[in-house]
Amino acid sequence: MERSELVELLSPEGLRLLDSLPPYHSTGDVVRMVSDLRKAGHPPTLVAAVLTQARLRSKAAAKFGRFADRMLFTEAGLEQATRLSVAALHAGRFAAAGLSRVVDLGCGIGGDAMAMAAIDLQVTAVDADEITAAIASYNLAPFSNASVLNQDAEKTDLRGADGIYLDPARRTAGHGQTTRFTDPDDYSPSLNFAFELATGRSVGVKLGPGFDRDLIPSTAEAQWISVDGHLVEMGLWFGALARPHIRRSALVIDAGGSYELTAAEDSEDVEAGELGDFIYEPDGAVIRARLIGDLARSLGARMLSDGIAYLTSSTLVATPFASAFRVLETLPFAERDLRRALREREIGTLEIKKRGVDVDPAALRKRLSLSGRESATLVLTRIAGRHAALLVDRVG
Structure with missing residues (x-):
């Protein structure tokens, strides 16, 4: 945004025009609004300024809610x-x-x-x-x-x-x-x-x-x-x-x-152990704060593998600090065998989650070339240091 553009926007005419615009929804709306505003005699620089603000206000609703409609923004701001x-x-x-x-x-x-x-x-x-x-x-x-x-x-x-x-x-x-x-x-x-x-x-x-x-x-x-x-x-x-x-x-x-x-300080991780009926993926804030060990102790859970932020337990405990998944099956980790196993289960839509393995989920999903009527979640990780592929169901 240039200084001259801001001056126009902050003028009584500019602010009235901005507040008079309908909600910003799509590129098609913008094309129509540009045409209508130009036909009404508004200068191109002012039209560009108010439409930019309308777009930013729409985007800002995720952060500021209804207050966004009475605020001004820059893209970077x-x-x-x-x-x-x-x-x-x-x-x-x-x-x-x-x-x-x-x-x-x-x-x-x-x-x-x-x-x-x-x-x-x-x-x-x-x-x-x-x-x-x-x-x-x-x-x-x-x-x-x-x-x-x-x-x-x-x-x-x-x-x-x-x-x-x-x-x-x-x-x-x-x-x-x-x-x-x-x-x-x-x-x-x-x-x-x-x-x-x-x-x-x-x-x-x-x-x-x-x-x-x-x-x-x-x-x-x-x-x-x-x-x-x-x-x-x-x-x-x-x-x-x-x-x-x-x-x-x-x-x-x-x-x-x-x-x-x-x-008071980073918490010590708990020991790794065998795979239970459930796995937990700690929230990113818990992981970055290095409080995974404290979370594990509160859940009665253990690490799936040392140094990897997945926990496992045989019982389900509700917590806001982690997403929980029920373990359905352990599948082959090798890509060819994994593809066959997923096709046998008619899985066409697959969410892939991974930690501790060098896999690009988007590239893998494309290579698997799945088609089928079922959907599933796959966790690729390590258990006791070994590669593992787990078919899981997200617990609500």
């Missing part, structure tokens, strides 16, 4: 924005810690700052990019207790703040298609700056779920969060924001609520 349900948990940490004046460094489009302002925290949102800061200002306009600064986060005056939140940009500069950084030294604000701030302060840092665990400071509480089965972030919490005696946390959020496993 929406990509990195925190889901509203998770942002509310971030804000709740500050409130629970008794912190009321928060500076959000690298605020992006303002999602976390909105959640903080909504529970009456005094929020100063900061972003170095002019367009992003302008969009954050629009999104935070309904809150009298929130303000936005367009400046370098690392040069921001933090006097008066009792809490600091950072969501470092982990992608190259820009508002459209950007590239993810692989080196934490390239984050903005930098990771070194964030960790230095955390010395003696109450600081929260949002990072990607695949962040190198070796870089996690020993003073931080590290929390991995999954939403509806998707691992979405890892947060580091320092000072009053870190809970006593907790250094590892896996938070699982789904339609039924939120559930958490916590520990």
Whole structure:
């Protein structure tokens, strides 16, 4: 998005036009809307701007629900924005810690700052990019207790703040298609700056779920969060924001609520044992937090094989921290024999799950050339170190 495009979009005419558009559904809708808007005399640049926002609002509904219809976005800003349900948990940490004046460094489009302002925290949102800061200002306009600064986060005056939140940009500069950084030294604000701030302060840092665990400071509480089965972030919490005696946390959020496993450190894995009637696939947050051993003990389960994140048990225990599968059969692992076994069972639709084996599920599915009326789930893994193919049924 260019500055001139944003100016047009933020004009009274631009905002009225955006809010008057019908819901964005398909490319066909866009073609018709472009034609109708051009016939109505609207300039091409404004038409492009409002239709881009209509598309982003539709996409943002997954993260912001009904609030997306009153917000503005950039492509890159929406990509990195925190889901509203998770942002509310971030804000709740500050409130629970008794912190009321928060500076959000690298605020992006303002999602976390909105959640903080909504529970009456005094929020100063900061972003170095002019367009992003302008969009954050629009999104935070309904809150009298929130303000936005367009400046370098690392040069921001933090006097008066009792809490600091950072969501470092982990992608190259820009508002459209950007590239993810692989080196934490390239984050903005930098990771070194964030960790230095955390010395003696109450600081929260949002990072990607695949962040190198070796870089996690020993003073931080590290929390991995999954939403509806998707691992979405890892947060580091320092000072009053870190809970006593907790250094590892896996938070699982789904339609039924939120559930958490916590520990003072990585948990030791349980021993591997023979295949039982059920296998469990731990949630990604549990795996990244290295709490598989604690989960296994709570289920009375054992590892299928050392170092592989599958558990097994002869009894079924309901848990929000893992998907459960009933073991139906053990099939041949060799591809030719496996193909024959699946065809004998008339399996035409096959979900393939794998851990601990060098297999590309999509390529394997294509090579199997299956046809049939039945559907099934196949787990490819190791049992006691040996390759295994398990035909399983997902337990609801």
